[in-house]
Amino acid sequence: xxKAFDLSLLGTFxxxxxxxxxxxxxxxxxxxxxxxxxxxxxxxxxxxxxxxxTQLVVVYVSFIRGTPVLIQLxxxxxxxxxxxxxVHLDLSRADPLLFVIVTYSLSSAAFLSxxxxxxxxxxxxxxxxxxxxxxxxxxxxxxxxxxxxxxxVAVPNFANKVIGFLKDTSLAxxxxxxxxxxxxxxxxxxxxxxxxxYISLAVIYYLVVIVLERLFAASERKLQQHERKWxxx
Amino acid sequence: xxxLKNIHKSFGxxxxxxxxxxxxxxxxxxVILGPSxxxxxxxxxxxxxxxxxxxxxxxxxxxxxxxRHPSRKDILELRRKTAMVFQHYNLFKHKTALENxxxxxxxxxxxxxxxxxxxxxxxxxxxxxSDKCDHYxxxxxxxxxxxxGIARALALNPELILFDxxxxxxxxxxxxxxxxxxxxxxxxxxxxxxxxxxxxFAREVSNHVVFMDGGVIVEQGTPADIFVDPKEERTRQFLKxxxxxxxxxxxxxx
Ligand SMILES: Nc1ncnc2c1ncn2[C@@H]1O[C@H](COP(=O)(O)OP(=O)(O)O)[C@@H](O)[C@H]1O
Ligand SMILES: [Mg+2]
Numbered sequence: 001x002x003k004a005f006d007l008s009l010l011g012t013f014x015x016x017x018x019x020x021x022x023x024x025x026x027x028x029x030x031x032x033x034x035x036x037x038x039x040x041x042x043x044x045x046x047x048x049x050x051x052x053x054t055q056l057v058v059v060y061v062s063f064i065r066g067t068p069v070l071i072q073l074x075x076x077x078x079x080x081x082x083x084x085x086x087v088h089l090d091l092s093r094a095d096p097l098l099f100v101i102v103t104y105s106l107s108s109a110a111f112l113s114x115x116x117x118x119x120x121x122x123x124x125x126x127x128x129x130x131x132x133x134x135x136x137x138x139x140x141x142x143x144x145x146x147x148x149x150x151x152x153v154a155v156p157n158f159a160n161k162v163i164g165f166l167k168d169t170s171l172a173x174x175x176x177x178x179x180x181x182x183x184x185x186x187x188x189x190x191x192x193x194x195x196x197x198y199i200s201l202a203v204i205y206y207l208v209v210i211v212l213e214r215l216f217a218a219s220e221r222k223l224q225q226h227e228r229k230w231x232x233x
Numbered sequence: 234x235x236x237l238k239n240i241h242k243s244f245g246x247x248x249x250x251x252x253x254x255x256x257x258x259x260x261x262x263x264v265i266l267g268p269s270x271x272x273x274x275x276x277x278x279x280x281x282x283x284x285x286x287x288x289x290x291x292x293x294x295x296x297x298x299x300x301r302h303p304s305r306k307d308i309l310e311l312r313r314k315t316a317m318v319f320q321h322y323n324l325f326k327h328k329t330a331l332e333n334x335x336x337x338x339x340x341x342x343x344x345x346x347x348x349x350x351x352x353x354x355x356x357x358x359x360x361x362x363s364d365k366c367d368h369y370x371x372x373x374x375x376x377x378x379x380x381x382g383i384a385r386a387l388a389l390n391p392e393l394i395l396f397d398x399x400x401x402x403x404x405x406x407x408x409x410x411x412x413x414x415x416x417x418x419x420x421x422x423x424x425x426x427x428x429x430x431x432x433x434f435a436r437e438v439s440n441h442v443v444f445m446d447g448g449v450i451v452e453q454g455t456p457a458d459i460f461v462d463p464k465e466e467r468t469r470q471f472l473k474x475x476x477x478x479x480x481x482x483x484x485x486x487x
Pocket of ligand 1: 247249268269272276
């Protein structure tokens with residue numbers, strides 16, 4: 001057990017931990033960026049019903065959904081060096097942050113591909129046909145007509161996913177990443193005031209989530225103002 | 234000239250078009266009549282390859298496409314020579330009326346933005362919607378949306394416009410405004426094929442009438458041929474069903 005509970009320690013711990021918030025946000029932003037790109041790629045086979053690739057994507061998505069992200073993290077942490085070792089790439093000195101970003105990118109891609117697929121499928125086929133009828137190529141029709149409408153549909157779902165991903169990043173410390181959680185662990189070792197550290201962490205994560213929710217709600221309102229004008233009557 | 238030769242189309246085991254041959258001259262206004270399910274929509278969609286015919290040939294001007302081996306380029310070119318007005322308008326929901334009309338010009342035809350804008354404004358004026366340029370489709374009535382759809386088609390300056398029951402999704406009081414616009418552009422020499430159940434409009438505007446049933450053309454000819462003196466029993470039955478009073482206004486055509 002730790003030492004006697006001391007609320008005043010929060011005043012020291014909160015700024016200590018907040019200093020590592022940028023690392024947490026970096027993990028989130030980088031894995032969202034790569035996750036969106038990969039998610040879009042993963043959505044394509046199912047949207048266009050491409051044989052073999054579709055089945056591969058289905059298995060991949062179901063695997064990611066069906067396994068804890070902590071285990072995915074360890075699989076990447078131990079597996080990636082083994083795989084890259086085969087082509088003589090040495091990862092033994094790589095920053096653990098790399099493994100975290102790879103894991104969360106791979107993981108969020110699976111979830112985001114489902115969001116993207118659902119949103120794209122929600123766009124009426126008549127929109128694509130009208131685009132073809134005015135002489136657009138398939139790529140133009142998708143990029144200019146379908147995708148913008150799908151993104152609007154995807155925003156609320158996307159917001160929920162992002163908040164989930166943020167909380168998932170709190171596992172990165174398990175492979176030695178110095179994010180807020182990582183810093184929290186070192187504070188606990190140094191002071192033995194575990195409860196105060198976890199209360200501080202809870203407060204910070206909660207506040208960040210609230211800020212994110214506010215931001216998404218604001219952008220959603222903004223989109224809706226626009227959308228109300230073009231949503232199907 | 235537009236020429237359809239021996240067009241066949243089936244969905245799985247359902248044969249929907251069984252060898253359609255049709256010639257349309259420049260400036261023709263062709264009306265296609267026929268009972269529901271006879272393949273009218275499918276025929277229009279085969280012309281711009283929204284459906285791919287299983288067999289036959291589509292010729293528009295200098296371009297002939299063999300339906301069994303169409304290249305991607307052929308299909309794109311067919312679509313760029315034609316335009317379509319949809320039963321449910323299919324306006325781009327996230328774009329204003331003006332943007333809807335401009336989109337094909339800018340993206341498909343690579344017309345400079347300024348020129349596309351001027352041309353689109355002109356087309357919207359033609360369909361009587363100059364004051365609705367900045368409205369989104371959901372802010373427009375069905376009749377207004379369809380007029381934007383017509384402006385969008387016209388702006389492309391196509392060799393042929395395909396109309397698929399352009400007024401059948403409209404409230405009755407809005408049908409007139411859309412038909413009036415189609416009449417105007419028909420009188421300006423735009424070549425078009427119109428699927429419609431509006432018999433008065435068909436008689437007044439078309440110079441060639443096609444009656445389809447069961448995926449074949451049963452009978453075709455001038456409006457007088459078809460409306461006044463149909464040769465085929467199936468045509469007569471259809472006309473009787475759709476316009477019980479068809480016999481009396483016919484005097485005007487004689
Ligand atoms: N995409 C499709 N898949 C399967 N059957 C279709 C499809 N489109 C049309 N059909 C069938 O083809 C027949 C002709 O349809 P359609 O061309 O829409 O007729 P019309 O426009 O004359 O009412 C109908 O039996 C319809 O059910
Ligand atoms: Mg139809």
